[in-house]
Amino acid sequence: MDTIEVRTAAISVTDEFQALREGNRSDGATAMFVGSVRDFNAGAGVDGLTLEHYPGMTEKSLQRIVDSARARWDLGRVRVIHRVGAMQVEDSIVFVGVTCAHRQAAFSACQYLMDRLKTEAPFWKLESRETGKAWVAARDSDRLELQKWS
Template sequence: MDRIDVHETPLDVAAEYAALQKANTADGACAMFVGSVRDFNAGSAVGGLALEHYPGMTEKSLRAIVADARGRWPLGRVNLVHRVGPMQVNEEIVFVGVTSPHRQAAFAACQYIMDRLKTEAPFWKCETVRRACGAEEERWVEARASDQAELEKWA
Protein backbone atom coordinates (compact mmCIF):
# COMPACT_ATOMS: atom_id res chain seq x y z
CA MET A 1 0.00 0.00 0.00
CA ASP A 2 2.95 2.35 0.46
CA ARG A 3 5.18 3.53 -2.35
CA ILE A 4 8.50 4.84 -1.09
CA ASP A 5 11.01 5.61 -3.79
CA VAL A 6 14.21 7.61 -4.12
CA HIS A 7 15.49 8.09 -7.66
CA GLU A 8 17.20 10.48 -10.08
CA THR A 9 14.54 10.72 -12.79
CA PRO A 10 11.97 13.54 -12.89
CA LEU A 11 8.78 13.09 -10.90
CA ASP A 12 5.48 12.44 -12.67
CA VAL A 13 3.00 14.13 -10.34
CA ALA A 14 -0.05 13.12 -12.39
CA ALA A 15 1.00 9.46 -12.34
CA GLU A 16 1.60 9.57 -8.58
CA TYR A 17 -1.89 11.00 -8.01
CA ALA A 18 -3.44 8.44 -10.35
CA ALA A 19 -1.74 5.62 -8.43
CA LEU A 20 -3.19 6.89 -5.16
CA GLN A 21 -6.70 6.96 -6.62
CA LYS A 22 -6.69 3.84 -8.83
CA ALA A 23 -9.36 1.39 -7.64
CA ASN A 24 -9.39 3.12 -4.26
CA THR A 25 -13.04 3.26 -3.22
CA ALA A 26 -12.35 3.16 0.53
CA ASP A 27 -10.72 6.55 0.86
CA GLY A 28 -12.64 9.76 0.33
CA ALA A 29 -9.70 12.10 0.89
CA CYS A 30 -6.35 12.64 -0.80
CA ALA A 31 -3.83 15.24 0.36
CA MET A 32 -0.65 15.92 -1.56
CA PHE A 33 2.45 18.03 -1.29
CA VAL A 34 4.85 18.69 -4.15
CA GLY A 35 8.10 20.51 -3.42
CA SER A 36 10.15 22.07 -6.19
CA VAL A 37 13.45 23.88 -6.62
CA ARG A 38 13.15 27.61 -5.85
CA ASP A 39 15.11 30.29 -7.65
CA PHE A 40 16.03 32.14 -4.46
CA ASN A 41 17.21 30.96 -1.03
CA ALA A 42 19.04 32.46 1.93
CA GLY A 43 19.59 35.79 0.21
CA SER A 44 20.97 34.44 -3.07
CA ALA A 45 19.68 33.60 -6.53
CA VAL A 46 19.67 29.84 -7.02
CA GLY A 47 20.45 28.32 -10.41
CA GLY A 48 19.90 24.69 -9.42
CA LEU A 49 20.70 22.14 -6.79
CA ALA A 50 21.93 18.63 -6.28
CA LEU A 51 20.69 16.25 -3.62
CA GLU A 52 22.76 13.40 -2.26
CA HIS A 53 21.67 10.52 -0.06
CA TYR A 54 22.92 7.31 1.44
CA PRO A 55 21.11 4.48 -0.41
CA GLY A 56 19.44 2.02 1.91
CA MET A 57 19.65 4.29 4.94
CA THR A 58 17.47 6.92 3.27
CA GLU A 59 14.73 4.48 2.30
CA LYS A 60 14.79 2.95 5.78
CA SER A 61 14.31 6.41 7.30
CA LEU A 62 11.42 7.20 4.94
CA ARG A 63 9.71 3.88 5.71
CA ALA A 64 9.96 4.64 9.45
CA ILE A 65 8.41 8.09 8.95
CA VAL A 66 5.51 6.62 6.99
CA ALA A 67 5.02 3.83 9.54
CA ASP A 68 4.84 6.41 12.32
CA ALA A 69 2.25 8.43 10.38
CA ARG A 70 0.20 5.25 9.93
CA GLY A 71 0.30 4.78 13.69
CA ARG A 72 -1.18 8.25 14.23
CA TRP A 73 -3.92 8.42 11.56
CA PRO A 74 -6.15 6.02 9.63
CA LEU A 75 -4.43 6.04 6.25
CA GLY A 76 -5.13 4.18 3.06
CA ARG A 77 -2.28 4.73 0.62
CA VAL A 78 0.94 6.69 1.00
CA ASN A 79 3.27 7.65 -1.84
CA LEU A 80 6.55 9.25 -0.81
CA VAL A 81 8.83 9.87 -3.78
CA HIS A 82 12.03 11.90 -3.50
CA ARG A 83 14.51 12.87 -6.17
CA VAL A 84 18.27 12.90 -5.83
CA GLY A 85 20.95 14.10 -8.21
CA PRO A 86 21.10 17.39 -10.12
CA MET A 87 17.92 19.47 -10.59
CA GLN A 88 17.09 22.77 -12.22
CA VAL A 89 14.89 25.55 -10.88
CA ASN A 90 11.19 24.63 -10.93
CA GLU A 91 11.80 20.88 -11.12
CA GLU A 92 9.98 18.79 -8.52
CA ILE A 93 12.05 17.42 -5.66
CA VAL A 94 9.50 15.56 -3.56
CA PHE A 95 5.98 14.19 -3.77
CA VAL A 96 4.01 13.17 -0.69
CA GLY A 97 0.51 11.84 -1.28
CA VAL A 98 -1.75 10.40 1.40
CA THR A 99 -5.24 8.94 1.21
CA SER A 100 -7.62 8.40 4.09
CA PRO A 101 -11.34 7.98 4.68
CA HIS A 102 -11.36 11.53 6.09
CA ARG A 103 -9.73 14.81 5.02
CA GLN A 104 -8.43 15.82 8.45
CA ALA A 105 -6.30 12.68 8.69
CA ALA A 106 -5.04 13.06 5.12
CA PHE A 107 -4.05 16.72 5.62
CA ALA A 108 -2.38 16.07 8.97
CA ALA A 109 -0.48 12.99 7.83
CA CYS A 110 0.80 14.72 4.70
CA GLN A 111 2.13 17.66 6.69
CA TYR A 112 3.56 15.39 9.39
CA ILE A 113 5.44 13.29 6.82
CA MET A 114 6.94 16.41 5.25
CA ASP A 115 7.90 17.89 8.62
CA ARG A 116 9.66 14.66 9.60
CA LEU A 117 11.29 14.33 6.19
CA LYS A 118 12.73 17.87 6.36
CA THR A 119 14.32 17.26 9.75
CA GLU A 120 15.21 13.56 9.83
CA ALA A 121 15.67 12.04 6.39
CA PRO A 122 19.34 11.72 5.38
CA PHE A 123 19.49 13.98 2.33
CA TRP A 124 22.23 16.52 1.66
CA LYS A 125 21.42 19.54 -0.52
CA CYS A 126 24.00 21.54 -2.45
CA GLU A 127 22.78 24.69 -4.20
CA THR A 128 24.37 26.46 -7.13
CA VAL A 129 24.08 30.15 -6.30
CA ARG A 130 24.66 33.15 -8.52
CA ARG A 131 26.49 36.12 -7.10
CA ALA A 132 25.78 39.73 -8.14
CA CYS A 133 28.93 39.70 -10.29
CA GLY A 134 27.53 36.77 -12.26
CA ALA A 135 29.87 34.18 -10.78
CA GLU A 136 28.42 30.87 -9.63
CA GLU A 137 29.43 28.88 -6.60
CA GLU A 138 28.13 25.89 -4.69
CA ARG A 139 27.03 25.88 -1.07
CA TRP A 140 25.66 23.18 1.19
CA VAL A 141 22.26 24.00 2.65
CA GLU A 142 22.13 23.95 6.44
CA ALA A 143 19.22 22.68 8.53
CA ARG A 144 16.72 25.37 9.47
CA ALA A 145 15.46 26.11 12.95
CA SER A 146 12.02 26.79 11.45
CA ASP A 147 11.81 23.19 10.17
CA GLN A 148 12.65 21.89 13.64
CA ALA A 149 10.00 24.19 15.17
CA GLU A 150 7.39 22.76 12.78
CA LEU A 151 8.31 19.22 13.82
CA GLU A 152 8.03 20.09 17.53
CA LYS A 153 4.36 20.93 17.04
CA TRP A 154 3.70 17.20 16.60
CA ALA A 155 5.24 16.20 19.95
Template sequence: MAEVYISVQKHDFDISHEYATLREDNRSDGAIVFFSGLVREMNQGSKVSGLSLEHYPGMTEKALHAIVDEACQRWPLNRVRLIHRIGQLAISDQIVFVAVTSSHREAAFSACHFIMDFLKSRAPFWKKEVTSDGERWVEALSKDQQALNKWQA
Protein backbone atom coordinates in the same frame (compact mmCIF):
# COMPACT_ATOMS: atom_id res chain seq x y z
CA MET B 1 -2.07 -1.50 7.27
CA ALA B 2 -1.55 1.18 4.65
CA GLU B 3 -0.33 0.40 1.15
CA VAL B 4 3.03 2.20 0.98
CA TYR B 5 5.20 3.10 -2.01
CA ILE B 6 8.57 4.82 -1.46
CA SER B 7 11.09 5.67 -4.16
CA VAL B 8 14.40 7.53 -4.16
CA GLN B 9 15.18 8.22 -7.80
CA LYS B 10 17.01 10.40 -10.32
CA HIS B 11 14.22 10.58 -12.89
CA ASP B 12 11.26 12.93 -12.68
CA PHE B 13 7.75 11.84 -11.72
CA ASP B 14 4.34 12.56 -13.22
CA ILE B 15 1.90 13.95 -10.66
CA SER B 16 -1.15 12.98 -12.71
CA HIS B 17 0.08 9.37 -12.85
CA GLU B 18 0.75 9.33 -9.10
CA TYR B 19 -2.71 10.76 -8.38
CA ALA B 20 -4.36 8.24 -10.72
CA THR B 21 -2.52 5.43 -8.92
CA LEU B 22 -3.97 6.60 -5.61
CA ARG B 23 -7.48 6.71 -7.12
CA GLU B 24 -7.27 3.29 -8.79
CA ASP B 25 -9.67 0.74 -7.26
CA ASN B 26 -10.14 3.06 -4.31
CA ARG B 27 -13.72 3.22 -3.05
CA SER B 28 -13.04 3.63 0.67
CA ASP B 29 -11.12 6.91 0.74
CA GLY B 30 -12.79 10.28 0.90
CA ALA B 31 -9.55 12.26 0.78
CA ILE B 32 -6.33 12.40 -1.17
CA VAL B 33 -3.85 15.05 -0.10
CA PHE B 34 -0.51 15.58 -1.78
CA PHE B 35 2.44 17.94 -1.79
CA SER B 36 5.02 18.44 -4.51
CA GLY B 37 8.18 20.42 -3.75
CA LEU B 38 10.13 22.29 -6.44
CA VAL B 39 13.61 23.78 -6.76
CA ARG B 40 13.14 27.48 -6.19
CA GLU B 41 15.16 30.35 -7.59
CA MET B 42 15.81 32.11 -4.26
CA ASN B 43 16.83 30.62 -0.92
CA GLN B 44 18.10 32.30 2.23
CA GLY B 45 18.65 35.58 0.37
CA SER B 46 20.70 34.17 -2.52
CA LYS B 47 19.79 33.52 -6.13
CA VAL B 48 19.94 29.79 -6.81
CA SER B 49 20.79 28.37 -10.24
CA GLY B 50 20.69 24.67 -9.40
CA LEU B 51 20.61 22.03 -6.70
CA SER B 52 22.37 18.73 -6.16
CA LEU B 53 20.89 16.13 -3.82
CA GLU B 54 22.94 13.28 -2.38
CA HIS B 55 21.90 10.45 -0.09
CA TYR B 56 23.15 7.30 1.58
CA PRO B 57 21.44 4.35 -0.18
CA GLY B 58 19.80 1.93 2.22
CA MET B 59 19.91 4.33 5.14
CA THR B 60 17.73 6.83 3.29
CA GLU B 61 15.01 4.33 2.44
CA LYS B 62 15.03 3.01 6.00
CA ALA B 63 14.55 6.55 7.36
CA LEU B 64 11.73 7.26 4.90
CA HIS B 65 9.93 4.07 5.89
CA ALA B 66 10.26 5.02 9.57
CA ILE B 67 8.71 8.44 8.90
CA VAL B 68 5.83 6.90 6.94
CA ASP B 69 5.33 4.19 9.57
CA GLU B 70 5.03 6.87 12.25
CA ALA B 71 2.42 8.72 10.17
CA CYS B 72 0.47 5.47 9.69
CA GLN B 73 0.48 4.90 13.44
CA ARG B 74 -0.85 8.40 14.12
CA TRP B 75 -3.57 8.58 11.45
CA PRO B 76 -5.87 6.09 9.69
CA LEU B 77 -4.16 6.11 6.29
CA ASN B 78 -4.90 3.71 3.48
CA ARG B 79 -2.26 4.62 0.89
CA VAL B 80 0.99 6.56 1.02
CA ARG B 81 3.24 7.49 -1.90
CA LEU B 82 6.58 9.18 -1.28
CA ILE B 83 9.00 9.99 -4.08
CA HIS B 84 12.22 11.91 -3.49
CA ARG B 85 14.64 12.79 -6.25
CA ILE B 86 18.42 12.82 -6.09
CA GLY B 87 21.12 14.09 -8.43
CA GLN B 88 21.40 17.36 -10.32
CA LEU B 89 18.22 19.44 -10.47
CA ALA B 90 17.45 22.72 -12.21
CA ILE B 91 15.19 25.59 -11.17
CA SER B 92 11.51 24.50 -11.16
CA ASP B 93 12.38 20.78 -11.22
CA GLN B 94 10.28 18.62 -8.94
CA ILE B 95 12.14 17.36 -5.86
CA VAL B 96 9.59 15.55 -3.75
CA PHE B 97 6.09 14.11 -3.91
CA VAL B 98 4.20 13.06 -0.79
CA ALA B 99 0.63 11.82 -1.02
CA VAL B 100 -1.69 10.12 1.43
CA THR B 101 -5.24 8.80 1.30
CA SER B 102 -7.67 8.44 4.15
CA SER B 103 -11.37 8.20 4.78
CA HIS B 104 -11.42 11.80 6.03
CA ARG B 105 -9.61 15.00 5.06
CA GLU B 106 -8.32 15.89 8.54
CA ALA B 107 -6.20 12.76 8.76
CA ALA B 108 -4.95 13.15 5.19
CA PHE B 109 -3.94 16.81 5.63
CA SER B 110 -2.24 16.17 8.97
CA ALA B 111 -0.36 13.09 7.80
CA CYS B 112 0.92 14.76 4.62
CA HIS B 113 2.08 17.79 6.63
CA PHE B 114 3.74 15.53 9.22
CA ILE B 115 5.61 13.51 6.59
CA MET B 116 6.92 16.67 4.90
CA ASP B 117 8.03 18.22 8.18
CA PHE B 118 9.97 15.08 9.09
CA LEU B 119 11.42 14.67 5.60
CA LYS B 120 12.80 18.19 5.81
CA SER B 121 14.75 17.52 9.00
CA ARG B 122 15.14 13.78 9.54
CA ALA B 123 15.65 12.22 6.13
CA PRO B 124 19.34 11.74 5.26
CA PHE B 125 19.52 13.87 2.13
CA TRP B 126 22.30 16.38 1.59
CA LYS B 127 21.51 19.38 -0.58
CA LYS B 128 24.09 21.54 -2.25
CA GLU B 129 22.90 24.74 -3.91
CA VAL B 130 24.67 26.52 -6.72
CA THR B 131 24.23 30.22 -5.98
CA SER B 132 25.52 33.53 -7.28
CA ASP B 133 27.98 33.38 -4.33
CA GLY B 134 29.21 29.86 -5.18
CA GLU B 135 28.21 26.41 -3.97
CA ARG B 136 26.92 25.83 -0.44
CA TRP B 137 25.45 22.99 1.56
CA VAL B 138 21.93 23.68 2.76
CA GLU B 139 21.61 23.42 6.52
CA ALA B 140 18.50 22.89 8.61
CA LEU B 141 16.84 26.06 9.81
CA SER B 142 15.38 26.77 13.23
CA LYS B 143 11.91 26.91 11.64
CA ASP B 144 12.39 23.28 10.54
CA GLN B 145 13.03 22.23 14.13
CA GLN B 146 10.03 24.26 15.30
CA ALA B 147 7.89 22.39 12.76
CA LEU B 148 9.04 19.09 14.28
CA ASN B 149 8.38 20.31 17.81
CA LYS B 150 4.68 20.85 17.12
CA TRP B 151 4.34 17.11 16.35
CA GLN B 152 6.09 16.16 19.60
CA ALA B 153 3.46 17.84 21.78
Protein backbone atom coordinates in the same frame (compact mmCIF):
# COMPACT_ATOMS: atom_id res chain seq x y z
CA MET C 1 -0.08 0.26 0.80
CA ASP C 2 3.14 2.26 0.88
CA THR C 3 5.34 3.36 -1.98
CA ILE C 4 8.70 4.82 -1.05
CA GLU C 5 11.07 5.63 -3.86
CA VAL C 6 14.31 7.59 -4.15
CA ARG C 7 15.21 8.21 -7.77
CA THR C 8 16.88 10.48 -10.29
CA ALA C 9 13.95 10.47 -12.74
CA ALA C 10 11.51 13.37 -12.88
CA ILE C 11 8.30 13.24 -10.84
CA SER C 12 4.99 13.27 -12.67
CA VAL C 13 2.43 14.65 -10.23
CA THR C 14 -0.37 13.37 -12.48
CA ASP C 15 1.02 9.83 -12.45
CA GLU C 16 1.57 9.87 -8.69
CA PHE C 17 -1.97 11.13 -8.04
CA GLN C 18 -3.39 8.43 -10.32
CA ALA C 19 -1.39 5.77 -8.45
CA LEU C 20 -2.90 6.97 -5.16
CA ARG C 21 -6.45 6.89 -6.49
CA GLU C 22 -6.49 3.98 -8.96
CA GLY C 23 -8.83 1.28 -7.69
CA ASN C 24 -9.05 3.04 -4.34
CA ARG C 25 -12.78 3.10 -3.67
CA SER C 26 -12.73 3.23 0.13
CA ASP C 27 -10.66 6.38 0.76
CA GLY C 28 -12.56 9.62 0.31
CA ALA C 29 -9.66 11.99 0.93
CA THR C 30 -6.34 12.55 -0.81
CA ALA C 31 -3.78 15.13 0.29
CA MET C 32 -0.54 15.82 -1.53
CA PHE C 33 2.53 18.00 -1.24
CA VAL C 34 4.98 18.70 -4.05
CA GLY C 35 8.24 20.51 -3.29
CA SER C 36 10.18 22.20 -6.09
CA VAL C 37 13.57 23.79 -6.62
CA ARG C 38 13.14 27.52 -6.19
CA ASP C 39 15.29 30.29 -7.61
CA PHE C 40 16.43 31.84 -4.32
CA ASN C 41 17.63 30.84 -0.85
CA ALA C 42 19.45 32.59 1.96
CA GLY C 43 19.38 35.90 0.10
CA ALA C 44 21.06 34.56 -3.04
CA GLY C 45 19.80 33.46 -6.43
CA VAL C 46 19.80 29.70 -7.02
CA ASP C 47 20.56 28.15 -10.42
CA GLY C 48 20.12 24.50 -9.46
CA LEU C 49 20.34 21.91 -6.74
CA THR C 50 22.09 18.57 -6.32
CA LEU C 51 20.79 16.13 -3.73
CA GLU C 52 22.88 13.27 -2.38
CA HIS C 53 21.83 10.39 -0.18
CA TYR C 54 23.02 7.10 1.24
CA PRO C 55 21.16 4.33 -0.64
CA GLY C 56 19.42 1.88 1.64
CA MET C 57 19.70 4.08 4.72
CA THR C 58 17.53 6.77 3.15
CA GLU C 59 14.71 4.40 2.23
CA LYS C 60 14.75 2.85 5.72
CA SER C 61 14.52 6.32 7.25
CA LEU C 62 11.59 7.22 5.00
CA GLN C 63 9.82 3.96 5.92
CA ARG C 64 10.21 4.74 9.65
CA ILE C 65 8.66 8.16 9.03
CA VAL C 66 5.74 6.59 7.13
CA ASP C 67 5.30 3.96 9.84
CA SER C 68 5.06 6.69 12.48
CA ALA C 69 2.36 8.47 10.44
CA ARG C 70 0.43 5.21 10.14
CA ALA C 71 0.59 4.85 13.92
CA ARG C 72 -1.12 8.27 14.29
CA TRP C 73 -3.74 8.12 11.51
CA ASP C 74 -5.75 5.41 9.78
CA LEU C 75 -4.18 5.88 6.35
CA GLY C 76 -5.01 4.06 3.16
CA ARG C 77 -2.16 4.65 0.72
CA VAL C 78 1.05 6.57 1.21
CA ARG C 79 3.45 7.63 -1.57
CA VAL C 80 6.78 9.28 -0.87
CA ILE C 81 8.83 9.95 -3.99
CA HIS C 82 12.09 11.88 -3.55
CA ARG C 83 14.55 12.83 -6.23
CA VAL C 84 18.32 12.83 -5.95
CA GLY C 85 20.98 14.03 -8.34
CA ALA C 86 21.14 17.29 -10.27
CA MET C 87 17.97 19.36 -10.66
CA GLN C 88 17.09 22.71 -12.17
CA VAL C 89 14.91 25.52 -10.86
CA GLU C 90 11.21 24.51 -11.03
CA ASP C 91 11.97 20.76 -11.03
CA SER C 92 9.94 18.77 -8.50
CA ILE C 93 12.10 17.41 -5.69
CA VAL C 94 9.57 15.55 -3.57
CA PHE C 95 6.03 14.19 -3.80
CA VAL C 96 4.19 13.13 -0.65
CA GLY C 97 0.65 11.85 -0.99
CA VAL C 98 -1.73 10.13 1.40
CA THR C 99 -5.25 8.78 1.22
CA CYS C 100 -7.66 8.03 4.02
CA ALA C 101 -11.33 8.17 4.83
CA HIS C 102 -11.54 11.86 5.77
CA ARG C 103 -9.82 15.10 4.78
CA GLN C 104 -8.55 16.31 8.15
CA ALA C 105 -6.50 13.17 8.73
CA ALA C 106 -5.18 13.37 5.16
CA PHE C 107 -4.09 17.00 5.58
CA SER C 108 -2.50 16.33 8.96
CA ALA C 109 -0.69 13.18 7.88
CA CYS C 110 0.69 14.85 4.77
CA GLN C 111 2.03 17.80 6.76
CA TYR C 112 3.45 15.48 9.42
CA LEU C 113 5.26 13.42 6.80
CA MET C 114 6.82 16.53 5.27
CA ASP C 115 7.80 17.98 8.65
CA ARG C 116 9.56 14.74 9.58
CA LEU C 117 11.09 14.33 6.13
CA LYS C 118 12.56 17.86 6.18
CA THR C 119 14.26 17.31 9.53
CA GLU C 120 15.09 13.59 9.64
CA ALA C 121 15.56 12.12 6.17
CA PRO C 122 19.25 11.75 5.26
CA PHE C 123 19.54 13.95 2.18
CA TRP C 124 22.34 16.41 1.56
CA LYS C 125 21.61 19.48 -0.57
CA LEU C 126 24.22 21.34 -2.59
CA GLU C 127 22.89 24.54 -4.14
CA SER C 128 24.40 26.16 -7.20
CA ARG C 129 24.10 29.86 -6.41
CA GLU C 130 25.09 32.97 -8.25
CA THR C 131 27.79 33.33 -5.56
CA GLY C 132 29.07 29.72 -5.93
CA LYS C 133 28.09 26.34 -4.54
CA ALA C 134 26.93 25.95 -0.94
CA TRP C 135 25.67 23.09 1.21
CA VAL C 136 22.23 23.77 2.68
CA ALA C 137 21.82 23.21 6.42
CA ALA C 138 18.56 22.22 8.10
CA ARG C 139 16.48 25.24 9.09
CA ASP C 140 15.49 26.12 12.62
CA SER C 141 11.98 26.84 11.32
CA ASP C 142 11.70 23.22 10.12
CA ARG C 143 12.69 21.93 13.55
CA LEU C 144 10.12 24.24 15.16
CA GLU C 145 7.38 22.90 12.87
CA LEU C 146 8.29 19.36 13.91
CA GLN C 147 7.84 20.20 17.60
CA LYS C 148 4.10 20.67 17.19
CA TRP C 149 3.76 16.89 16.64
CA SER C 150 5.34 16.02 20.01
